[in-house]
Amino acid sequence: MKHARVVHLGNVHSATERDGQLLLDNGQLVAEDAVSWLPPLAPTHRPRTILALGLNYADHAKELEFKAPEEPLVFVKGESTLIGHRKLTRRPAGVQFMHYECELTIVIGKTAKKVKCDDAHDFIAGYTIANDYAIRDYLENWYRPNLCVKNRDTCTPLGPWLVDAADVADPMALALQTTVNGKVTQSGNTKDMIFDVNFLIEYFSSFMTLQPGDLILTGTPDGVVDCRPGDVIVTSIERLGGLINTIE
Structure with missing residues (x-):
């Protein structure tokens, strides 16, 4: 559903x-x-923690001239970054390069601590789409993006739907696509993730407790381009729909 x-x-x-x-x-x-x-999150399950993966697709790491990471590269985001479907994202004045990132997003369904890979699915409420914009002008360190890059208000549209985990038979075989003003600029598939959904839940829950409503943004494939005011960006993932956002 x-x-x-x-x-x-x-x-x-x-x-x-x-x-x-x-x-x-x-x-x-x-x-x-x-x-x-x-954002398609229940008011009783607002995210205490939003975890986001960097360079989790080998082709995106190559695009940025980095070798694929040997362990997850993770940063934490604030809830104020989240906005809904069909909303506006502000591009700061004077910025030279701001790009979308179409990401499969895991929504945790119940308290998870020291979960094993084979049991990870039992702790997932469902999946949604995040468009986790990055502002490259402010980037000081590729491995740990500073706050101005990834934690700006309105810079993480989420939605439109939360799709029940039971309705996504294999989250590791979903086609992703991004269009800018109707032109396809990014295509990929979750099968190309370096660290898959089950691994990430085992990894994070091995040292921290995940709570219902917490989010894990799983990274983006290659094909990111600069987005300008007035651009309409649609980030789509198979079975999850299309998330529409406009730059202002």
């Missing part, structure tokens, strides 16, 4: 997808363009 959080007529609703429309928790069926979209 596909779950969403939206605002309709001034009220916040949980919603599910129904034949191309939204079925609100009050029983009303509305068009997708009749609402304001929020």
Whole structure:
């Protein structure tokens, strides 16, 4: 099932997808363009921790002229970076290079501590899409991006849906695509991740406790390009839909 959080007529609703429309928790069926979209996270399960992977696709590491990492390269993000589907992301004045990153995102479903790879699926509520913009002008260290690169308000659209884990048979075989103003600029597949979904849950839970609602952004393949004000970016992942965002 596909779950969403939206605002309709001034009220916040949980919603599910129904034949191309939204079925609100009050029983009303509305068009997708009749609402304001929020990140698809339950209010009782707001993320305490947002973990993001750098260079988790070998082709992206090569694109940036780095060798593939031997262990996960991870940074932490703040919740204020998150915005919903069809929202605006601000490009700071004077920036020379700001690019999207289409990322499969894991949403933790229950408390996870010292989870083994084979059991990781039991701790996943579902999956969504993140577009984790990076502002290269502010980058001081590829391995540990500083706050100005990855923790700016509005720079991580999330959604549109949270898709139940049970409805994604193999998260490691999903096609990814990004378009800028309708032109395909990035294509990839989650099978090319260096560190897969189950490994990441085992890895993180070996030294920290993951809580329901926590997010793991799993990195992006190659094909990133500069995004300018007015550009409409759609980051899509097979079975999860398409996340629309506009640069202002």
